[in-house]
Amino acid sequence: MAGVKLKNVYKKYESAHGGVMAVNDFNLDIEDKEFLILVGPSGCGKTTTLRMIAGLEEITAGEVYIGDKLINDVQPKDRDIAMVFQNYALYPHMTVFDNMAFGLKLRKTPKHEIKKKVYEAARILEIEHLLDRKPKALSGGQRQRVALGRAIVREPKVFLMDEPLSNLDAKLRVQMRVEITRLHQKLKTTIIYVTHDQTEAMTMGTRIVVMKDGFIQQVDSPQVLYEKPVNVFVGGFMGSPPMNFVKTTVKKDGKGVSLNFGEVEGSALKNRAQAVEAKAIKPSAIYLPAERGAKLEELGYVDKEVIMGIRPENIEDEPHYQEQYPDAVVEGIVDVKEALGAESYLYVKISDVDFTARVDPSNKFKPDDEVLLVFDPTRVHVFDGKTEKILPV
Amino acid sequence: MQSYQDLVHEVIDIIDHEIGVVDPDGTVLACSDTGKIGSSLPDTFIDHILKNTEDCFIIDQHTFRKVYSGQKINVFTYICSDSETAKKMLDLFSVSVSHYYQFCLSRLDRASFFRSIIMENLSEHEIVYRARELRIPVEIPRMVFLISVAGADDNACMSVLKNMFPDRVHSSMFKINASNYLLVRTIKEADRKKGVADIAHMVKDNVSSELMVDTRVSIGTESASLLDLKKSYQNAVIADITGRIFEGKEKVADYNKLGIGRLIYKLPEESCRIFLEEVFPGGSYKTFDEEMFKTIEGLFECNFNISKAAEVLFVHRNSVIYRIQKIQKITGLDVRNFNDAVIFKIASLVSKYLSYIDKQKECRI
Ligand SMILES: Nc1ncnc2c1ncn2[C@@H]1O[C@H](COP(=O)(O)OP(=O)(O)O)[C@@H](O)[C@H]1O
Ligand SMILES: [Mg+2]
Numbered sequence: 001m002a003g004v005k006l007k008n009v010y011k012k013y014e015s016a017h018g019g020v021m022a023v024n025d026f027n028l029d030i031e032d033k034e035f036l037i038l039v040g041p042s043g044c045g046k047t048t049t050l051r052m053i054a055g056l057e058e059i060t061a062g063e064v065y066i067g068d069k070l071i072n073d074v075q076p077k078d079r080d081i082a083m084v085f086q087n088y089a090l091y092p093h094m095t096v097f098d099n100m101a102f103g104l105k106l107r108k109t110p111k112h113e114i115k116k117k118v119y120e121a122a123r124i125l126e127i128e129h130l131l132d133r134k135p136k137a138l139s140g141g142q143r144q145r146v147a148l149g150r151a152i153v154r155e156p157k158v159f160l161m162d163e164p165l166s167n168l169d170a171k172l173r174v175q176m177r178v179e180i181t182r183l184h185q186k187l188k189t190t191i192i193y194v195t196h197d198q199t200e201a202m203t204m205g206t207r208i209v210v211m212k213d214g215f216i217q218q219v220d221s222p223q224v225l226y227e228k229p230v231n232v233f234v235g236g237f238m239g240s241p242p243m244n245f246v247k248t249t250v251k252k253d254g255k256g257v258s259l260n261f262g263e264v265e266g267s268a269l270k271n272r273a274q275a276v277e278a279k280a281i282k283p284s285a286i287y288l289p290a291e292r293g294a295k296l297e298e299l300g301y302v303d304k305e306v307i308m309g310i311r312p313e314n315i316e317d318e319p320h321y322q323e324q325y326p327d328a329v330v331e332g333i334v335d336v337k338e339a340l341g342a343e344s345y346l347y348v349k350i351s352d353v354d355f356t357a358r359v360d361p362s363n364k365f366k367p368d369d370e371v372l373l374v375f376d377p378t379r380v381h382v383f384d385g386k387t388e389k390i391l392p393v
Numbered sequence: 394m395q396s397y398q399d400l401v402h403e404v405i406d407i408i409d410h411e412i413g414v415v416d417p418d419g420t421v422l423a424c425s426d427t428g429k430i431g432s433s434l435p436d437t438f439i440d441h442i443l444k445n446t447e448d449c450f451i452i453d454q455h456t457f458r459k460v461y462s463g464q465k466i467n468v469f470t471y472i473c474s475d476s477e478t479a480k481k482m483l484d485l486f487s488v489s490v491s492h493y494y495q496f497c498l499s500r501l502d503r504a505s506f507f508r509s510i511i512m513e514n515l516s517e518h519e520i521v522y523r524a525r526e527l528r529i530p531v532e533i534p535r536m537v538f539l540i541s542v543a544g545a546d547d548n549a550c551m552s553v554l555k556n557m558f559p560d561r562v563h564s565s566m567f568k569i570n571a572s573n574y575l576l577v578r579t580i581k582e583a584d585r586k587k588g589v590a591d592i593a594h595m596v597k598d599n600v601s602s603e604l605m606v607d608t609r610v611s612i613g614t615e616s617a618s619l620l621d622l623k624k625s626y627q628n629a630v631i632a633d634i635t636g637r638i639f640e641g642k643e644k645v646a647d648y649n650k651l652g653i654g655r656l657i658y659k660l661p662e663e664s665c666r667i668f669l670e671e672v673f674p675g676g677s678y679k680t681f682d683e684e685m686f687k688t689i690e691g692l693f694e695c696n697f698n699i700s701k702a703a704e705v706l707f708v709h710r711n712s713v714i715y716r717i718q719k720i721q722k723i724t725g726l727d728v729r730n731f732n733d734a735v736i737f738k739i740a741s742l743v744s745k746y747l748s749y750i751d752k753q754k755e756c757r758i
Contacts, residue, residue: 085598
């Protein structure tokens with residue numbers, strides 16, 4: 001068992017036009033026995049990172065360690081790693097026992113050791129009673145477990161899993177997420193798990209690496225990623241439905257510092273101005289709590305553009321919020337209501353900008369209703385308009 | 394031979410006498426008393442065996458039986474008893490041994506037959522004739538998969554493939570050179586439903602996780618008869634090469650899904666160079682960065698809807714527009730316009746192709 005360390009790791013794929021920097025200055029310390037998740041949109045470099053750890057891809061620059069050992073030049077099969085992919089195939093004519101034993105036989109492991117390891121893995125996976133069965137006689141979930149068993153019997157220092165569940169139907173996927181998490185607790189080994197699915201990352205991970213364009217964006221617990229995203233990308237990527245974003249102008253007046261959108265400036269927006277005139281669009285202003293406003297002013301953002309982010313659950317429809325935050329009330333028009341049983345989403349236009357709000361399922365809203373909503377000003381995220389980085393307010 | 398031993402192993406519980414298989418020199422190939430494997434029978438036995446003209450005979454309370462392959466004695470079987478029941482058991486066992494041998498033979502031949510079809514120039518007549526001899530149907534849909542693994546142990550790779558497709562009648566596999574293996578598989582209705590690409594992905598993931606090696610799988614075209622099996626293989630090779638040129642990332646290349654790459658791969662080099670110079674005079678494409686290509690890909694993916702493309706690319710809408718303008722400045726192509734976008738995309742593929750050719754030339758020098 002061992003941790004994994006990546007130090008200034010780069011991967012460049014040469015191509016006709018210069019090349020693709022698939023992984024960029026990747027620095028990460030994965031602890032021994034940790035369950036680490038790499039998440040990000042397709043093409044962000046997750047698989048490349050995993051393959052470099054496995055040794056299936058050359059490292060352009062930087063160092064990779066397993067435990068204390070620098071493994072840049074160690075052959076993949078000598079790295080003590082097991083990989084689990086999405087397209088597993090059980091050997092159809094072999095029993096579950098033989099399926100799990102196969103890889104060990106290839107490695108010329110002594111018979112009694114094979115037996116011991118297979119039984120141990122079967123015990124962990126709770127498939128001891130299936131050892132004599134052939135794959136045909138197994139359910140989808142049981143087959144998945146056998147597939148995991150084939151990696152477990154090798155007792156690797158590190159497991160690498162590249163979207164192992166993405167071929168499964170929704171129900172089995174949810175079940176296997178739980179099983180893999182549980183498996184990690186039993187195995188107590190390091191697992192690096194790749195997924196493009198933020199829900200999967202959020203439900204399984206204790207520490208998540210969010211990647212984009214080959215760069216690490218943020219490394220943290222699901223909760224911190226959700227509550228304190230470092231930039232617009234992380235805010236928008238983690239969470240479903242995603243965070244709402246709108247470009248706003250910071251203003252200061254007697255009431256304090258506010259974020260404003262749906263305003264009309266200059267003559268270029270004449271039609272829009274007329275629309276506002278006709279009350280079709282109303283400008284919106286969210287006043288920040290005094291302390292946050294003061295910080296924003298201190299940072300020199302008054303009269304500048306910032307991006308406001310707000311999660312659907314922080315747009316409140318209950319009247320008591322209007323009393324609590326009278327200077328953060330906006331008027332919206334309901335577009336669509338989506339009821340999902342335990343929760344309900346309201347798609348609203350506020351100052352002609354689309355927002356998603358999570359509201360109580362008992363609401364009586366209908367399309368075209370005018371609604372008063374409160375942007376919880378303590379929960380509003382403020383990002384720099386250009387760099388899209390979070391502002392410390 | 395391990396396989397005869399497997400047979401012995403299976404009957405050990407039914408027959409409660411020592412039983413075994415001996416080669417014509419008297420060496421024990423398989424035996425219920427595993428300690429005797431590899432040893433020689435006593436000389437007196439061997440002399441008797443060789444002289445005996447009967448098919449079945451008893452020497453010193455051991456019953457022996459000759460097992461033929463055609464006219465030739467293949468092996469002897471024996472049982473440590475001279476009773477009538479023991480003789481019957483030995484007869485049954487011998488039938489199994491004989492069948493097993495024939496089966497191994499045909500299995501061996503099947504793969505080497507396919508190899509000959511693919512790697513040599515067999516005439517149609519030869520193919521049909523040998524197929525009949527081996528009882529291999531000529532007209533049946535088959536697919537060739539080319540499996541490239543870098544640096545795997547030969548036996549291990551074959552062993553994984555054989556066990557993934559244990560059904561010898563429908564699947565044959567063999568090695569063609571240092572890092573390439575072929576899988577020839579008859580295509581059943583179920584395979585077609587599941588998708589041939591699924592099989593390829595399965596092979597790729599399974600081989601790479603069992604052996605910890607980089608694995609690529611290329612799919613040829615379906616061949617309706619043995620006569621066009623070679624073509625299927627050649628197409629798998631083309632899929633492999635074009636896949637490497639145009640879609641480096643994909644580890645599965647399907648000849649039927651090569652897209653424009655297939656066409657470009659067939660173009661004469663000279664035309665490609667002229668085309669590229671025409672679209673991007675002075676080699677301006679060399680100044681493009683990956684971002685620009687990604688932007689174009691994104692636009693194609695989203696039917697040229699800029700907002701959607703921005704979403705897919707995870708950039709701001711304005712960045713997409715900025716990149717589009719940058720491309721326009723360099724090339725004069727406005728990729729918001731479908732025609733221009735197509736030209737740009739083809740040009741980018743052609744440039745990939747040419748750089749592949751250049752690399753090949755470099756390697757040759
Ligand atoms: N073998 C390769 N050749 C060229 N480019 C590649 C190769 N593998 C990956 N890439 C590129 O590197 C980037 C990262 O890819 P990848 O690691 O597969 O991302 P992810 O797994 O996050 O989807 C992508 O732009 C991809 O096109
Ligand atoms: Mg990937």
